[in-house]
Amino acid sequence: MVTAELGSCEWFVWDLRRSNLIERGQLDQLVGDFMARFPQAEPPQLADFLVEQNILTRFQADSLLAGKNQGLVLGPYVVSDTLGAGSMGTVYKACSKANNEWYAVKV
Incomplete structure (x- = not known):
């Protein structure tokens, strides 16, 4: 995924990759689909989407939003x-x- 496509969600997606919570191919697909629909989205919106899709738990999303990927x-x-x-x-x-x-x- 090209970082220019991620907009302000770039840091969140990179932290999510580093966390190893989601397989890379699945993550790229989910984020790509979300960003195509909501190109101006902010990290909390992406996190909420991943929680709604049962990809992340609220605890995981909140940890990542707080910059805790380890x-x-x-x-x-x-x-x-x-x-x-x-x-x-x-x-x-x-x-x-x-x-x-x-x-x-x-x-």
Whole structure:
């Protein structure tokens, strides 16, 4: 995807690529279709679209919009939400890429 086509969403798309949440081909297709329909879109609009399409969770979208593209994929686990936090760490709801099962992952 050409960066000129991304407009103000460029940084968001690059952070999304770096996060490894979405396979590159799928991401390019989704973003290309969205930007063709809404060429003046801002990153929050693109994030909302990806949440509505069940591509991202609200937690993932908000993390990316806040510039946090690291830690959303932890080894074989894709983090989808925060379950809780305390003095010993944070517990995340995560789905395993290996078996598509849900786990609580403590970091």
